[in-house]
Amino acid sequence: AKDEGRNTLRFFDPGMQAAVDRQAALSAALRTGLARRQFVLYCQPQFGHDGSLVGAEALVRWQRGADELVAPGEFIGAAESGGLIAALGMDVLEQGCHALARWARAPNLQGLKLAVNISVHQLRDPDFPQAVATLLAATGARADRLTLELTESVFARNPADLVDRMQQLRGLGVHFALDDFGTGYSSLAYLARFPLAALKIDRSFVQHVDNDPNASSIVEAIIALARKLHLATIAEGVELDAQQAFLTAHGCDVMQGYLLGRPVALDEFEERYGRPPVP
Numbered sequence: 716a717k718d719e720g721r722n723t724l725r726f727f728d729p730g731m732q733a734a735v736d737r738q739a740a741l742s743a744a745l746r747t748g749l750a751r752r753q754f755v756l757y758c759q760p761q762f763g764h765d766g767s768l769v770g771a772e773a774l775v776r777w778q779r780g781a782d783e784l785v786a787p788g789e790f791i792g793a794a795e796s797g798g799l800i801a802a803l804g805m806d807v808l809e810q811g812c813h814a815l816a817r818w819a820r821a822p823n824l825q826g827l828k829l830a831v832n833i834s835v836h837q838l839r840d841p842d843f844p845q846a847v848a849t850l851l852a853a854t855g856a857r858a859d860r861l862t863l864e865l866t867e868s869v870f871a872r873n874p875a876d877l878v879d880r881m882q883q884l885r886g887l888g889v890h891f892a893l894d895d896f897g898t899g900y901s902s903l904a905y906l907a908r909f910p911l912a913a914l915k916i917d918r919s920f921v922q923h924v925d926n927d928p929n930a931s932s933i934v935e936a937i938i939a940l941a942r943k944l945h946l947a948t949i950a951e952g953v954e955l956d957a958q959q960a961f962l963t964a965h966g967c968d969v970m971q972g973y974l975l976g977r978p979v980a981l982d983e984f985e986e987r988y989g990r991p992p993v994p
């Protein structure tokens with residue numbers, strides 16, 4: 716534990732050590748954090764066209780100490796390059812499936828879906844679909860309540876293997892959403908080849924729908940494209956009433972953002988949204 720404390724200080728002092736050492740220290744700390752179950756889920760609510768709660772996105776945080784909550788931007792990359800993303804990803808999925816099983820027994824959370832972010836590294840593992848099947852069976856979570864969010868990087872390499880793996884997961888009932896849509900460099904042809912249920916419109920477009928004609932045209936085009944391909948649309952990063960109004964007017968299916976609800980700890984999410992509505 717003392718060593719870990721030293722590593723923490725070193726990591727936050729960029730002038731003192733080579734990046735390679737910092738990376739190694741971070742990997743070691745991540746490993747310890749995993750063993751100590753320090754990775755926790757935050758949930759951000761998602762709302763349907765009529766304003767009703769339809770689900771949540773699980774966003775991982777590293778509870779490194781009582782007062783130290785580390786954002787995923789600071790460790791997901793290191794977990795990927797350090798070979799830890801599979802273990803971390805399974806930890807997140809397991810917590811997510813337990814949540815889904817709990818929600819199924821709570822009157823006001825019953826129908827909710829949970830979206831879990833998946834790194835492309837996880838999908839490269841041929842055993843991943845079986846691991847998900849095992850997890851669903853062990854927790855009792857319904858597969859069709861689980862959405863896996865992938866980024867366009869899945870399209871970059873060996874797509875045939877990945878499509879096959881996605882089909883296996885689809886066979887279990889699991890859904891897929893394509894995250895940060897429009898920011899990658901993928902060919903649109905892939906959209907038809909992959910078993911996707913939804914496109915998530917990236918925040919960089921949503922941010923400007925109310926004031927930039929290019930952004931609003933792009934969002935309109937994404938919604939139209941999704942409709943043609945029978946995919947749902949989810950807007951992320953909705954912060955302003957004007958953005959929500961635009962998205963609603965143009966038929967975006969699901970909305971997520973600080974305007975509607977920030978990510979909160981899982982127990983807080985259940986407490987806040989699981990209550991019967993005030994009459």
Ligand code: C2E
Pocket residue numbers: 759773774775786787788791804807831832833834894895951952953954971972973974978
């Ligand atoms: P993402 O999947 O695009 O997640 C959305 C991010 O935008 C989250 O940041 C969320 O807190 C933030 N956000 C939501 N609404 C708003 C808004 O209205 N305005 C602004 N400015 N931001 C908003 P977070 O939680 O820091 O996550 C960052 C990224 O880390 C995620 O981006 C995702 O790529 C990755 N990540 C999070 N959890 C996991 C995980 O369990 N596994 C993997 N592989 N990656 C994860």
Ligand code: CA
Pocket residue numbers: 772832864894
């Ligand atoms: Ca996401």
Ligand code: CA
Pocket residue numbers: 894895915917951
């Ligand atoms: Ca996203």
Ligand code: CA
Pocket residue numbers: 895917918919951
């Ligand atoms: Ca994004």
